[in-house]
Amino acid sequence: MELEMSNKNKGKQRKLPTLSGFLSFVVALVALAGVNLSLLMDFDDFPKMFLIDLPIVGFFLGLLGLVTSKRSKLYALWGIGISLFILVFTFLMIGLSWVAINPKP
Amino acid sequence: MDLDEAFEAYVDDLYRYLFSLSKNHHTAEDLVQETFYRAFLQLSEDDIRQIKPWLFKVAYHTFIDFNRKHQRLVITDEVQHRISVKTPEMDLIEKEGFTTLMNDLHSLKESEMHALVLCDLHQLSLKEAAEILQLNINTLKSHLSRGRKKVVERVKERRRQDG
Amino acid sequence: MDKKQNQNDEELYHSFLNESMEDYEESYKVTEKNQKKLIKAGRNDALKTNIMISLAIILLIVPVLTLSSFLYYAFGGKANHLIEIATKTIYVTEPNMSLEEIEVEEDIGFFTMDLTFDVFKRIGQEDYQAGEYSVDFALDQPNYPEREMKLEKPLPITADMETDLLYHPDGPYGATVYSDWEILDHLPDGTVGEVYLSLNQLMKPEELEKQLGNNVEVRWVAVDTGFEDKPLSEVDYSVAPIGYPLQVDSTTWSPFNGREQSNEEVFLDILKFLAKDEKTAERVSRARSLALGERISYIEKNGIQVYGAVVTGPTPELRKLKEHDLIHIMKVGEVKLWNWK
Numbered sequence: 001m002e003l004e005m006s007n008k009n010k011g012k013q014r015k016l017p018t019l020s021g022f023l024s025f026v027v028a029l030v031a032l033a034g035v036n037l038s039l040l041m042d043f044d045d046f047p048k049m050f051l052i053d054l055p056i057v058g059f060f061l062g063l064l065g066l067v068t069s070k071r072s073k074l075y076a077l078w079g080i081g082i083s084l085f086i087l088v089f090t091f092l093m094i095g096l097s098w099v100a101i102n103p104k105p
Numbered sequence: 106m107d108l109d110e111a112f113e114a115y116v117d118d119l120y121r122y123l124f125s126l127s128k129n130h131h132t133a134e135d136l137v138q139e140t141f142y143r144a145f146l147q148l149s150e151d152d153i154r155q156i157k158p159w160l161f162k163v164a165y166h167t168f169i170d171f172n173r174k175h176q177r178l179v180i181t182d183e184v185q186h187r188i189s190v191k192t193p194e195m196d197l198i199e200k201e202g203f204t205t206l207m208n209d210l211h212s213l214k215e216s217e218m219h220a221l222v223l224c225d226l227h228q229l230s231l232k233e234a235a236e237i238l239q240l241n242i243n244t245l246k247s248h249l250s251r252g253r254k255k256v257v258e259r260v261k262e263r264r265r266q267d268g
Numbered sequence: 269m270d271k272k273q274n275q276n277d278e279e280l281y282h283s284f285l286n287e288s289m290e291d292y293e294e295s296y297k298v299t300e301k302n303q304k305k306l307i308k309a310g311r312n313d314a315l316k317t318n319i320m321i322s323l324a325i326i327l328l329i330v331p332v333l334t335l336s337s338f339l340y341y342a343f344g345g346k347a348n349h350l351i352e353i354a355t356k357t358i359y360v361t362e363p364n365m366s367l368e369e370i371e372v373e374e375d376i377g378f379f380t381m382d383l384t385f386d387v388f389k390r391i392g393q394e395d396y397q398a399g400e401y402s403v404d405f406a407l408d409q410p411n412y413p414e415r416e417m418k419l420e421k422p423l424p425i426t427a428d429m430e431t432d433l434l435y436h437p438d439g440p441y442g443a444t445v446y447s448d449w450e451i452l453d454h455l456p457d458g459t460v461g462e463v464y465l466s467l468n469q470l471m472k473p474e475e476l477e478k479q480l481g482n483n484v485e486v487r488w489v490a491v492d493t494g495f496e497d498k499p500l501s502e503v504d505y506s507v508a509p510i511g512y513p514l515q516v517d518s519t520t521w522s523p524f525n526g527r528e529q530s531n532e533e534v535f536l537d538i539l540k541f542l543a544k545d546e547k548t549a550e551r552v553s554r555a556r557s558l559a560l561g562e563r564i565s566y567i568e569k570n571g572i573q574v575y576g577a578v579v580t581g582p583t584p585e586l587r588k589l590k591e592h593d594l595i596h597i598m599k600v601g602e603v604k605l606w607n608w609k
Contacts, residue, residue, distance in 0.1 A: 025320055032327040039330050074317065078324060085328070089335050100342035102351055102374045109307050116303040121296050134298065134306065141310025146317060203295070206288035225285055226292070257277045260284050 021065025024079025028058035031086055051090040058083035108148075111156055112141060118157070118227060119164050125207060125222050126168050136171060140164040158233040161223065165237050205263075209256045217252030220245055225253075333378045341381055346408060347374060353545050354383055354403050354410070354552045356523060356538045360510050361553040363423075363432060364389050364462060364487040364578040364601070365398060369521040381405045389419070390487055391580055392460025392607040398422075403552055410551045420602055427508035427554035429496060433464035433599040434509045434576030436496035442466055448600040449590050455583045460608055462487070462580045462601035467594050470573040473514055473532070479594055484581030486514045489574040491535070493563035496575060508555035509576065510563065512538075532572055539564050582608045 034050030058079050065076030119140055124133035144163050210218050216238075223234040224245075235245045298306065341347035355369055365387050372385040384402040388395040399417040403410050415425065424431045435442025448463075455461065467476070473489045480486060490496075490511040495503055512535035516526030523538060524531045542549040543560040550558050578601070579586070589595055 025324075029320065029323055029327065032324065032331070036327050036330045039334055075320075078321065082324060082328075085331070089331055092335060093338060096338045096342040100345065101338070101347040101376070102372060103348075104370055109304075109311070112307050113303055116298050116306060117293075117296075120298045121292060124296055125292075134302070137298070138306045138310050138313075141307050142313045142317075143310075145311045145314030203288045203291040206284070206292075226289065253281050254277070256284070257281050260280060 019065075020061050020068060021073065021076030021079060024058045024061035024065050024083070025075040026079075027054055027061060028079045028082035028086070031055050031058060032082055035086060035089070051086060055083035055086040055090075059087070112144070112160070115157060115160050119160060122161065122222065122227055123164055123168060125210065125226060126219075127171070128207065128211070132171070136164065136167050139171075140167045143167060155233075158229060158237065161227070161229060161233075162237045165219075165223075206256075209259050212259070213252050213255055216240075217248045217255070220248040221252045221256070224249055334376075337376050337379045337381075340379060340407070341376055347376070347381060349545075350381065350405055350408060350410070350548070351383060353542065353548050354413075355385070357542060357549045357552040358387065358401075359523065360512055360535065360538055360542070361427075361508065361555060361558075362387070363434065363464065363490070363509070363511065364513075364580070366390070366395070366513065366517065366522070368519070379407055389462065389602060390485075391462045391602050391604045392582070393485075393609060394604070394607045396602070396604060408548070410548055413552055421600075423554070425554060426556070428506050428556070429500075429508060432490075432509045433466075433601070434490040434511075434578075435466040435597055436492065436575045437466070437468050437470070437596055438497040440499045442597050445597055445599070447598040449587075449598060451600045452583060452587045452590075452598075455603060457582075457584050458606045459583045459603050460580065460606060461583050461586050461603045462578060463586055463589075464576065464597075464599040464601055465579055465589070465595050466576045466597040467574070468596045469594070470575050471594075473572065473574050473577075476574060476577060476594075477514065479592070480579065480589070483585040484579050484589070486577050486579050488513050488578040490576035491567065492570070492573045492575050494566035494570075495559065495563065505557035505559045506555070507557055507559055508553070510539075510558070511535075511574070511576075514577075535572070536564070536567065539567070582606070 031050045031054035034047060034054070038047060038050065062076045062080035062083060065079065066073055116137065119137050120133055123136040123140070124130065127133050127136065140160065140163050143166075144160060147163065210221055213221070219238055220234065223229045223237060224231065229237070231242055231245060235242045238245065240248070341350075351369075351372055351374065355367055355372065358365055358367060366389075367385050367387045372383060375382045375384075382402060382404045384400065386400050387398045389398040390396075396418075398419055399415055399422070401413050401415050403413040405411075415422075423433070429435075429439065429441045435445065452461070452463075470492050471479075473486075476489065477486050488511055490509040493507075493510065495505070495507045496509065500506060512531055513524050514531060515524075516531065517524050519525065523534050529537070539560055542558070543564060546558055546560050549560075550556070579589075583603070589598065
């Protein structure tokens with residue numbers, strides 16, 4: 001309720017879905033787009049920002065969104081889900097390519 | 106655009122429905138918007154044969170979700186305010202105003218209240234209401250008759266008090 | 269009495285309801301402007317949600333596919349297993365060819381894995397890059413490898429008993445082949461060479477090494493497996509020579525590092541290992557078939573007897589082999605500048 005925003009015109013009744021949940025979703029989408037880009041362009045060094053920093057931000061924004069959300073938790077859940085996915089993705093990819101696939105001493 | 110027009114015909118209905126459930130003007134308008142939001146989201150999924158019962162179903166779930174989040178939140182202050190502003194003179198003329206009905210309804214058990222609001226206030230058929238509330242028709246009927254009886258009792262009680 | 273009471277109640281209820289409803293419907297409305305706004309806001313929010321979720325799903329496709337590909341190849345060490353098949357196949361099917369396992373590069377795409385690695389030949393005393401191989405797997409099925417050779421006289425892409433310059437003494441294949449002694453005669457003394465020797469008889473690899481002396485090095489020996497002396501019409505498969513490197517390769521990653529097993533034992537182990545994934549190994553090898561089952565049991569029965577070898581050394585020393593009784597046919601492979609110490 002703290003994060004409700006009132007509409008300029010008539011005000012009272014028009015409330016945006018919780019901003020932090022929305023932001024979480026947006027941040028997660030940006031990070032995901034970055035991951036896509038680096039996968040498709042076959043970058044050797046993944047930009048850390050997309051893989052770690054943004055998902056962490058997205059994750060905590062999503063948690064905040066879950067707590068403060070007055071209405072739909074949908075955005076916050078998507079934000080959290082995608083952020084976690086990217087973190088797991090990063091972790092597994094690094095782990096697998098170091099340990100499980102063609103390991104080099 | 107067609108859909109917008111179709112929806113427009115039910116805005117008042119939905120508003121009243123959600124108002125009678127939430128007893129708050131702002132909440133009701135918020136929930137109407139949320140209902141339309143969900144309705145637009147679900148459009149593709151559901152095969153909508155009849156708009157009105159479907160919208161009411163969406164509205165019902167919107168309210169239930171809202172209520173779950175705000176279970177312990179008391180938001181009736183404003184209702185009291187609004188209602189009391191609106192009613193003093195009517196109170197004198199007409200005892201059985203809408204406010205009284207609202208109070209009567211909300212004194213019922215929740216299941217009975219939902220049944221009465223849908224069937225009596227909004228004239229949905231038993232079948233439609235049963236589907237919205239996810240009850241079988243017989244259960245709904247017994248909720249209805251018990252609810253009606255209790256309301257009648259209260260009306261009688263009031264009449265006796267007024268002499 | 270009861271019935272009447274009920275009817276009364278019902279009337280009472282309905283009148284109460286109707287009166288209230290009039291009040292209700294009249295006083296509780298949403299203005300028309302607001303109506304439109306509520307619907308529009310709902311619709312816009314729904315549109316936004318739909319767009320964002322669709323975008324999320326689209327953007328998830330590539331990472332999910334990538335991750336599942338990695339999991340697929342990592343699970344049960346599949347990638348490592350495939351790499352092992354590919355590299356070991358090369359040791360036993362390509363004469364005098366070695367590779368650096370540590371330099372094998374893998375590139376995993378959507379359920380595909382591309383392996384690229386350099387192969388080397390020892391000519392004289394130095395290893396020369398013989399080419400670059402790339403083996404592309406779709407799931408665990410390899411395509412035929414792409415071989416980019418950097419040799420003067422590379423062996424053909426598809427191998428059989430005639431192409432690999434190593435001929436069995438009792439077989440029909442070497443009959444019309446002439447030795448390349450003339451080439452050696454025309455080479456300057458300051459060169460080193462790699463030659464393919466076909467022997468007059470089968471013998472033990474150690475015996476062969478002893479006979480040829482210390483001035484040349486036997487790199488790879490072709491092993492008699494029961495197929496080499498028969499014409500194609502008598503066998504079910506078109507096979508090519510198989511064999512193994514005779515010298516210990518002390519680098520850690522080579523299977524022939526001589527630490528726990530002799531090269532002979534490693535050779536047999538590799539054949540047994542490849543027999544479990546023969547189809548994959550066949551694809552990677554240049555031969556049409558490997559027929560490993562039959563060959564393993566033949567070797568186990570008869571022991572390792574060689575009928576041919578790839579030998580490297582200084583050109584003058586190689587010329588001397590002409591006098592050797594053992595040698596039936598000699599074909600010249602690669603020649604490099606002097607590097608013999």
